[in-house]
Amino acid sequence: MAARVGADIGGTFTDVAAVDADGRLHIGKRLTTHGAEGDGVLAALADTDTDLSGSEAILAHGTTLVINALLERKGARVGLVVTEGFGDVIEGGRSSRPEIFNLTYRRDPVIVPPELRFEVAERVHASGEIAVQPSQDEIDGLADKLLAAGVEAVAVAFLNSYVEPANERLVADRLRTRLPGITVTVSSDISRQWREAERFTTAAANAYVAPVADRYIERLLNGLQSDGFTGEFVVLDSNGGALALDAARRFPVKVVESGPVAGVIGARELAEQFGIENMVTFDMGGTTAKSCLIEGGRYASTELYWINGYERGFALQVRSVDVTEVGAGGGSIAWCDESGTMRVGPKSAGSQPGPACYGGGGTEPTVTDANLYCGRLDPQNFVGSLQLDMGAAEAAIGRLADQTGMDPHRVALGIIKLANLSMAAAVRRQTLERGRDPREFTMVAIGGAGPMHACEVALECGIGQVLIPVHAGHFSAIGMLGVNLRLERSEILSTRLPDLDSTSLREAVGRIADELEKELFFGSDGSLRAGELRVEWALALRYVGQSQTLLVRLPGKADGSVPQNVAELLRAEFEHEYRRRYGHIDELSDIEAVELEVTVERVLPRPTIVESDVSGGPRSEIDSYFDLDSGPVTSQVIARGSLAVGDTFTGPVVIYEQGATSVIPPGARGVVLDGGSMLIDLRDIAAT
Structure with a gap:
């Protein structure tokens, strides 16, 4: 069996899990090297002493690089090319205002300022008919303007390109010829969904991070190849699958949530292994804590991923595992606000300087310092050779105790309690706020700090059982060992459910699946890749007159089949989920199918892990x-x-x-x- 490796970069630690040719699991953990994250991966990989030679070796990688670039605004200078008259769509969005009574409310600035938005005379009708095609002279003039503006990347996003992308591709092809070396993103290549505000923003975001992601991948790949790696390098997709390297470079926006997804994948496998129907993940690292719902072997997902939250940020139109994330981790800093009230997070000590007890120069009290001070950590057995400094933790807690006038142990326990309450809120958003009773769920605790807080967080939520896997601190990296390559594509349907024809639906599923299969099974060099094929489909349904939808899947085989009574089965599934989520159904309204989503997976070889001989120390x-x-x-x-x-x-x-x-x-x-x-x-x- 060829080597299989998972590499996960977190805000504090970088984890690597490797299964060698004999099925032995090797793990490595290093502090994350911010600014040169790939170096941390190579160092942790070296700790595993795994032979990566051989063309059948597979390395799966999850990274926070894309999300960090978007949050910290450290992407490329992007030019956005849009339909004439629609230059401000990404600014106005859906004109929603979460804080309607806040007169000083402001959203975060958009990633493409007005001076870098360029309009083109083109128009495609909603039917797909091309009414106006851009002229070559106009495109050439546009190329000159983009060059003069000094852009590093370009996004082309036209109004109805989700129906007919010909105009987008015409402009993009000409710009690639005129602007060699500049990345060009086409919105319809990423999303075939309506709602132009989100699609325009997604295209702009992809162009914004593409040069950053490409440089990072190239540097990491060179480092791996210099160590003898010649196998397949895949990057985790936010949807729970993985992208081949060429796809990850073209569509880096799809890996925005690639880090947290791996833990969810591993948790789903645990649910299958132990026959647990309902599970909620609790993944706590050094910077954040994350939670996701798993029911019947499926994790919750969403078609919109919000960068920096709904209140201030912007939405990406990419399918993503629906993870709730809060700024509470082992490195979260405890502090007092102006009123003297103690708070925890969201600011984190990260890996540099790290919690005070790491001995890296940190002086502010963190959740890890509080756990050490309260006797919940063994200072001699933490991470590898890293031994915790009780004196430094005591000093940091003591300074906050002096500030609050409380006993140091009460302060430390208060830090833990506040962190637990914040993380319990994330779990409740996944359960109670979706109409799920948390008492019917088992919590799986993963991440370096997850098992340390899971029992108390579960008690806060009314959850009665906690499952803690082996190597919980490396669980995201281990979860990557079982990931498959996956692509999905959406297509607008807009038909009422009683009029849905099973034959037409079957043909549409087959056509889209064939297109995706070619991308998954044939490399950029034309080589044929091996692997089993899986095909699934789902419909976005809603009551006529509504604006939002529910994604509905039918239980069954992953072969893309469509039953003859599909409309009847879809209605039953839709009403079941609608009633559970909203407490009622509308028996008098018709249901309409708005969108078809087809997912194709190429199943990668799954390693069989041989149990290692692990000896335990004295009690x-x-x-x-x-x-x-x-x-x-x-x-x-x-x-x-x-x-x-x-x-x-x-x-x-x-x-x-x-x-x-x-x-x-x-x-x-x-x-x-x-x-x-x-x-x-x-x-x-x-x-x-």
């Missing part, structure tokens, strides 16, 4: 604080490698492994399952 004890009003309790400190399948334990327990620490509160009961995952039962505590 010890530590004084831990769990409650604001009581003193310390004695917790067992156990090496996770010393726990065998079937072993049970009762909290308080602190269980450490490479890259993560699990904190089991007093009264919680745990058992080790097949493969080493731990299932924590909190129902006895919740009942008291």
